[in-house]
Amino acid sequence: MIYENVKRHADRLGLSIREVERRAGLENGAISxxxxxxxxxxxxxxxxxxxxxxxxxxxVKKEGE
Numbered sequence: 001m002i003y004e005n006v007k008r009h010a011d012r013l014g015l016s017i018r019e020v021e022r023r024a025g026l027e028n029g030a031i032s033x034x035x036x037x038x039x040x041x042x043x044x045x046x047x048x049x050x051x052x053x054x055x056x057x058x059x060v061k062k063e064g065e
Contacts, residue, residue, distance in 0.1 A: 002045070003034040005059050009052040023051045 010020050017031050024047035031048065034040050040048070042056075049056040 001062060002039065002059050003031060005061065006031055006034070006048055006052070009054055009058070013052065015051075020048060020051050024048045 006020065007017060010017060015023075018028065021028060021031055024044070026044060026047065030040075030044065039045075045059055046056050049059055052058075
């Protein structure tokens with residue numbers, strides 16, 4: 001769910017996942033590990049949310065909420 005939300009917001013901004021990782025200071029492939037039930041560290045989620053210009057809560061919302 002978190003990965004899908006990151007991907008959706010990144011696409012909206014015209015950014016690749018790799019570019020989001022770079023801007024957030026994360027290692028290559030870090031966001032791809034957030035598939036399924038794997039959750040990021042709060043610090044990393046906050047960095048990604050900042051890059052995407054959204055509140056961190058948006059990363060954990062289920063589609064349609």
